[in-house]
Each structure stands twice: as structure tokens, then as C-alpha cells.
Amino acid sequence: MRVEASAPGKIVLCGDYAVLQGAPAVVLALQRRARVTLEPRTDGRTHLRAPEIGVPGLYGRWILGHLHWRFCSPPTFLRLRLVTTVLERQARLAQAAPTLDVDLDTAAFFARHGAQKLGLGSSAALTVALSAALARAAGGTPPTLADLVALHRDFQSGRGSGIDIAASLRGGTLVYQWTGGKPQAQAMQWPAPIGLCIVWSGRSASTAGALGHLARWMGTQGERAARVFNGLGETAVGVTKALELGRIADMLDGLGVYAQRLQSLGEACGIDIMSAEHRQLARLARTFGVVYKSCGAGGGDVGVALSTDPERLAGFKRAALAQGFEVVNTGIDPHGLQVEAIT
Numbered sequence: 349m350r351v352e353a354s355a356p357g358k359i360v361l362c363g364d365y366a367v368l369q370g371a372p373a374v375v376l377a378l379q380r381r382a383r384v385t386l387e388p389r390t391d392g393r394t395h396l397r398a399p400e401i402g403v404p405g406l407y408g409r410w411i412l413g414h415l416h417w418r419f420c421s422p423p424t425f426l427r428l429r430l431v432t433t434v435l436e437r438q439a440r441l442a443q444a445a446p447t448l449d450v451d452l453d454t455a456a457f458f459a460r461h462g463a464q465k466l467g468l469g470s471s472a473a474l475t476v477a478l479s480a481a482l483a484r485a486a487g488g489t490p491p492t493l494a495d496l497v498a499l500h501r502d503f504q505s506g507r508g509s510g511i512d513i514a515a516s517l518r519g520g521t522l523v524y525q526w527t528g529g530k531p532q533a534q535a536m537q538w539p540a541p542i543g544l545c546i547v548w549s550g551r552s553a554s555t556a557g558a559l560g561h562l563a564r565w566m567g568t569q570g571e572r573a574a575r576v577f578n579g580l581g582e583t584a585v586g587v588t589k590a591l592e593l594g595r596i597a598d599m600l601d602g603l604g605v606y607a608q609r610l611q612s613l614g615e616a617c618g619i620d621i622m623s624a625e626h627r628q629l630a631r632l633a634r635t636f637g638v639v640y641k642s643c644g645a646g647g648g649d650v651g652v653a654l655s656t657d658p659e660r661l662a663g664f665k666r667a668a669l670a671q672g673f674e675v676v677n678t679g680i681d682p683h684g685l686q687v688e689a690i691t
Contacts, residue, residue, distance in 0.1 A: 349388065350690040353481035356380040356681040357457055357468035358515035359546060359643040359652055362606050363524070363611060365562065365585040366511045370526050372579035372588045375511050376538070377519040378546075379681040380456040380466075382473035384481045387449040394435065394445075398452040401427045410445035428502050430471055430479065437499060438482040439569050448480055460674055465553045466678075467649025472512035475500050480687050490687075494515055497531045507559040519684030523588050538680055539596050543661045545638075545653040546676040547668050549625035554650030563618040576616055580609050600639050600654060607641035614646065621646030629653070629668060636664040650676060 356377040363373020383640055389395065391487065394408045394415060402424060408417045431452070439445050449665030464506035479491045479499065491499075496517060497510030511524045514533040521538040522532065573581055583606045584673045590599035606631070607622075614621030622630070624644045629651055638655035653668075655661045 349485065351481045351485045351687065352384070352476040352690065353484070353685065353687040355381045355473040355476040355480075355516040355685045356381050356519055356683070357470060357473050358512050359650060360511060361641075361643070361652065362587040362603060363511075363580075364606075364610060364642075364646070365581035366577060366584050366646055367511055367524065367526070368559075368562075369581065371577075371584045372523050372525040373509070373511055373584060374536075374588055374591060375515045375522050375524055376544075377515040377681045378468060378579070379678045379685060380468050380676075381681075382457065382470060382516075383453040383455075384474070384477040385451040386387075386446075386481050389447045389449055389484070392445075392447050394447055394450060395429065395448070396428070396450045396452070398428075398431070398450075398454075398572075400452075400458060403428065406522050410439065410447070413439050413445070415439075415445075430475065433503055434475060434478045434482070434499070437495040438479070438486065438488075439485075442486040442488060442593075446486065446691040448485065449600050450478075452478070455500075459513045459548055464547050465530060465646060465649075466676060467555075468514035469516065472500055475503075476513060476516040476685050477649040480685055484687050484689055486579075493531055493533060504556060504559070507556070507563065517522075520682045521591075523591070523679060536591055537594075539591070539594060539599070541656045542600070542654055543656070543658055544618065544679070545661050545665045545668070546650050546675055546678060547629055547653065548650050548674040549623060549629070549642075549648050550673065551625070552625075553645055555645040558645040558647060560621055560622075562617055569617070572616065576609075576613050580606070580613065583609055596656060600656075603641055603654065604639045607639070610642065610646065613687070619645075619647060623647050625673075626651050628671070629673065632667050632671070633664055636660045638664050640662055640665050644645045 357380040361374040367373035516636035521536045611622040642651045
């Protein structure tokens with residue numbers, strides 16, 4: 349039986365960083381998908397093909413529940429850490445090694461030219477798609493949101509919020525929040541009058557590095573950090589409430605305020621959240637009267653411009669292209685994880 353699975357990427361629209369402290373966040377699933385294809389093998393080995401991360405073909409053998417890649421260089425071994433973690437987890441759940449041909453396609457998450465990631469949550473999308481495909485191939489129970497968030501957080505040394513996992517699993521527009529020690533995701537209706545223009549800053553950012561730096565800063569700046577995060581949290585609550593009630597003007601105003609508070613957080617803790625490229629795009633957005641904010645950890649990756657005026661948004665897009673930025677041609681994906689078994 350051949351199994352095919354795919355899961356969308358994401359942008360965090362609001363609640364970046366604050367979601368780590370229990371605030372609500374808004375995340376949009378995007379029409380950029382990680383794709384997984386599994387086919388059974390009979391020789392006891394696992395064969396992996398993942399060209400976007402530099403693995404044109406690699407064999408592994410299972411020894412006592414662990415996957416040992418053959419002729420694997422140390423840099424390649426590190427790049428495969430997430431994939432290995434997901435495969436070994438499935439071996440434990442099924443109490444049997446998944447001896448398969450594994451084909452991974454994450455091309456949609458890379459910039460048009462070069463090998464840099466756009467920052468659209470490829471690791472989360474791959475975690476969701478691969479975990480679900482393996483479960484289907486083994487005849488097991490589909491993984492839950494809590495299962496997948498726990499797995500991905502372990503991979504991120506416990507620092508991630510899991511918001512990107514929720515987007516990849518559920519799709520659409522979500523309000524995501526930790527409640528009672530558990531991740532919760534509520535589907536919302538995106539306001540049709542609001543248009544989006546997603547722009548790549550031109551360089552990739554390290555979410556893990558930013559979260560590690562933030563944790564160290566918070567450990568030494570308790571009261572100051574609390575004030576900063578209270579402001580972010582209050583604004584995030586306002587944006588999510590405006591989204592829920594369909595108050596478009598309030599939502600856009602709140603996103604503008606959140607962008608400013610993100611920049612203040614970066615200046616306070618020493619993370620370049622609103623990098624020079626994002627500041628350039630923000631100035632451009634003000635010229636055209638549209639709202640702009642960086643997405644996720646910032647410091648690179650993507651940002652988003654929003655407006656209810658298509659002409660203003662189109663003007664911003666043309667100007668961003670003229671200044672050498674790459675516009676990410678995508679939209680909100682209403683569908684989350686998709687899995688198909690082909691016999």
C-alpha cells in the first residue's frame with residue numbers, strides 16, 4: 349500500500365512570542381505544502397529521499413528500535429534529526445520498524461532562487477504529514493494535536509508553542525492558545541475584505557536561536573519582561589476578539605500596534621525581530637497606507653502586508669518587487685492535513 353500525505357505551512361499573524369506566555373495567537377495556514385510518500389520495502393531497510401535538505405538517497409538499518417543511517421556525514425545527520433525522531437517514535441508506537449521508501453518534498457518552503465527557507469513552518473508541516481502517513485501505513489490511530497505538539501516541542505528542546513503544528517494539522521484561520529496546560533485551536537472565519545501580501549525579507553531566521561535568547565533574557569529581567577509581555581498579550585487579545593466579532597478596522601489597528609510592540613520587545617531583549625529588511629518594508633507599507641508586520645520569530649523570514657483596499661495592496665506589492673524583495677504567491681489554505689492510501 350502506498351500512502352501519500354501533505355500538510356500546509358503557516359504564518360503567525362498575531363501573538364508571536366506572546367503565545368509562549370499563554371496569550372492567544374492568530375495563525376493562517378498557507379497553500380504551501382510539505383508532501384510525504386511512503387511505499388513498503390521487504391529488505392528490512394528504510395530508504396529516504398529528501399532533496400531539499402541535501403539527501404538525494406540514503407539507507408538506514410533498524411537496530412533495537414533506533415534507525416542508523418549508513419554513510420551519513422555529521423552535517424546530514426543533524427539535518428535528519430527531525431525525520432529520525434518521527435520515524436523512531438512510530439517504531440515505538442507500532443512496536444515494529446517502519447521499513448519503507450520515504451520520499452519527502454518540501455520544495456514549496458524555499459525561496460525561488462537559492463536554497464534558503466522562507467520561514468513558513470516546514471518542520472511542523474513535515475512533522476504532521478510524516479507522522480500521519482506513518483500511522484496510516486501501520487494501520488494505527490491518527491496522531492492528535494497534543495501528540496504532535498509534544499513531539500515537535502521535544503525536537504525544539506521544549507521551547508516552541510506548537511502554533512505551526514496546529515496550522516498544519518487543521519488548516520484555515522485559527523486562534524491558538526495554551527489552556528489548562530493543553531494546546532487549543534479554534535477555527536475562525538477570515539474576513540473576506542482583508543487582502544494579504546506576504547513578502548520574504550531575503551534571509552532566513554533561526555527560530556530556535558531567537559527562543560533561546562529570549563529565555564535567557566526573561567530569566568534575568570523578570571519584572572521588565574512581564575511588562576513587555578503584558579502589553580503584547582493585551583494587544584493579542586484585542587486582535588483575536590476583533591477577528592471573532594468581524595471588526596475589521598479594529599483588527600487592522602491592533603495588528604499595527606502589535607507590530608510596534610514586537611519591535612519594542614526586540615529592542616528590549618536584543619533580538620533583531622524587526623530587522624532592517626522588515627523596517628524597510630514597514631516604511632514602504634506606510635507609504636501606501638497598508639499595515640505591515642513581521643511574522644513569527646522575525647529577524648528575517650517573511651512579513652505580511654494587509655489592507656481592505658486592493659489598489660493600495662497592489663501598489664505595495666509592485667514597490668516591494670521593485671526594491672528586490674520576493675513576494676510569496678500563496679493564500680490561506682482552508683484544508684489542513686490530507687492523507688490518502690492507494691492500493
